[in-house]
């Protein structure tokens with residue numbers, strides 16, 4: 001990785017060790033010492049590596065493809081995975097164009113022959129690209145840049161990309177076609193998709209047979225998009241006139257069946273290898289990882305919603321409130337939660353809601369499982385079949401800002417509401433429709449009782465008898481003489497014996513020890 005990455009980490013006060021070329025075993029041995037791991041494409045972040053990484057919070061990929069990271073395993077462990085989606089796009093697009101020209105004019109073979117003193121002028125008859133049709137498979141960041149360069153070279157561009165809108169195609173000056181039409185018409189084909197279940201072997205033996213005789217093919221995207229054995233046969237038969245691969249089914253490619261085939265050109269995954277691109281991605285990955293580790297900002301994460309470093313300070317108190325509300329519901333309602341509506345109104349409704357929802361889930365799911373954070377909470381919630389809804393209210397309420405968590409249970413909805421005092425201090429304002437103001441902090445006891453004289457005295461006496469000091473005392477009731485709640489913050493541990501004794505006090509309906 002370009003040394004600028006390490007320089008940025010150090011400038012921002014993060015200790016950094018540069019360890020290029022570690023084996024998997026060496027990485028597994030040391031990964032437990034690190035909060036972040038910055039990688040290029042060669043490092044495989046497998047489940048085994050992640051399992052050995054107790055402290056790891058973030059993996060930053062200085063590049064685009066994250067197929068060298070086990071995203072599911074990282075997510076399950078609560079590790080954020082980020083990439084740098086644009087820093088090497090121009091460079092990779094230029095490599096694709098370079099390989100297209102290398103194929104059109106057989107540059108590597110002509111170079112080798114000339115340097116061998118052969119001067120084979122008649123052997124190397126090329127083709128022009130001007131006026132030819134370029135078939136573009138995948139018109140995202142890199143594909144679009146390739147398209148614009150190809151249009152500049154006076155090529156016609158026919159693109160196959162199910163997600164390409166007609167407006168974008170018009171803007172790029174290219175034609176959107178289906179795959180069969182592209183295969184039938186293209187003089188050159190270049191691939192720019194990720195490797196997914198849909199794109200694996202997109203140039204299969206069957207699809208290669210549908211291409212125009214004499215087609216030339218470039219792949220600077222991912223190995224696995226082309227059937228390498230079928231491509232070799234198509235080159236050998238002369239159906240495909242040339243193929244240039246930067247990426248291979250198995251990398252590092254040491255004994256690919258295509259090696260040595262006439263008309264075949266290869267580079268060792270050099271698509272992103274320019275000094276400009278490597279500086280770009282190194283700077284970007286270091287800035288993103290530092291923002292996350294130091295400020296909680298999240299950009300270009302694969303497994304977590306974005307939260308800019310500028311937004312983070314404003315959202316942080318909301319996320320603290322949301323997490324506390326989630327924890328409160330989880331602890332009081334228990335395992336019975338079937339659905340969760342997260343509602344915001346007032347100032348909260350103006351904000352990016354995803355981090356607030358993520359924090360509610362982290363609080364809630366953390367009461368059911370260990371090591372839960374905003375990365376893995378949504379996955380755990382999904383595994384439990386929890387229905388999640390985000391609701392933004394325009395209305396003006398009693399509070400300038402409000403976050404509510406409405407948990408659906410078999411016994412009906414259970415709703416808690418909270419606000420921020422002075423825009424920063426989280427406060428509960430309503431629990432299960434009973435107004436009660438409380439800081440949710442440290443150890444607390446939640447008590448439901450019948451509103452009757454003498455209860456508070458008995459509660460204080462019992463806590464005193466157990467040498468438990470009361471820090472704050474917050475009361476609310478549904479109606480005079482009806483259901484009442486107490487949220488009592490205490491300085492000393494709440495033992496099971498104390499809980500049992502509190503449950504036996506006259507009028508007590510429920511006692512739940514809480515921890516925030």
Ligand SMILES: NC(=O)c1ccc[n+]([C@@H]2O[C@H](COP(=O)([O-])OP(=O)(O)OC[C@H]3O[C@@H](n4cnc5c(N)ncnc54)[C@H](O)[C@@H]3O)[C@@H](O)[C@H]2O)c1
Pocket residue numbers: 064065066085088089092137138139140141142143160161162163164192193194195196198199220221222246247269270271272273
């Ligand atoms: N060789 C290298 O060194 C190098 C460098 C950078 C990126 N890459 C690879 O290049 C590829 C493209 O990167 P990008 O930044 O343009 O990604 P991108 O996400 O911006 O674009 C990918 C495009 O593929 C399209 N796509 C998805 N499924 C498709 C399908 N089934 N059929 C057709 N199109 C489909 C998407 O709609 C999208 O427009 C990625 O695989 C990336 O890893 C390689």
Ligand SMILES: O=C(O)CC[C@@H](O)C(=O)O
Pocket residue numbers: 040041042062063064065066088269271272273
């Ligand atoms: O880091 C590299 O050299 C390759 C990067 C490339 O494959 C990518 O997906 O960004």
